[in-house]
Amino acid sequence: GQQVMQIPQYQHVQEGEDFTTYCNSSTTLSNIQWYKQRPGGHPVFLIQLVKSGEVKKQKRLTFQFGEAKKNSSLHITATQTTDVGTYFCGVGSGTYKYIFGTGTRLKVLA
């Protein structure tokens, strides 16, 4: 079945450093979504990418969809302690199922 891998699994950064997580699919995607889960919280939708090569920005966050629509990245510029959490990519699988990547846990050291 379809697999979605995220790297890295964990990332510790100093506050102010940049952070990037990558999401890689074994199959071509129609779209991809990104979610953030704070410690003890629930996943919260960040953004959806649909077009090949699409780039979207939300303040310090930059999201990119690969040209082949098989991978995506989330980049955070100048991390802050409020960025702590686990970032998941989500993709449609088959007709209806929606699955998530393995997640990247970000820890920001003040």
Add this chain to the structure above:
Amino acid sequence: EAGVTQFPSHSVIEKGQTVTLRCDPISGHDNLYWYRRVMGKEIKFLLHFVKESKQDESGMPNNRFLAERTGGTYSTLKVQPAELEDSGVYFCASTRQVNTEAFFGQGTRLTVV
């Protein structure tokens, strides 16, 4: 607009007991998903309802898990009998359409001892 609500927020049960989790999706959202996250690992898909119909239950671990969505409104997920490996956080999510923004509930933290 009320969000997705889950009940209970926490449940501690003994091995062999039965537990029923409930999820109330956002009104008007036909798609309802159940997921499980174990020990901070990936969010694992369990199953997907469209209204009252199970569209995909390929992620259900075994026949000790039973999900229902009678009337296409709220859903329940029953675990009977519970085993130690069933511990984790069970999330419910709903979407208006397939492949649109998913709204998650706060989750039910299940601990089987």
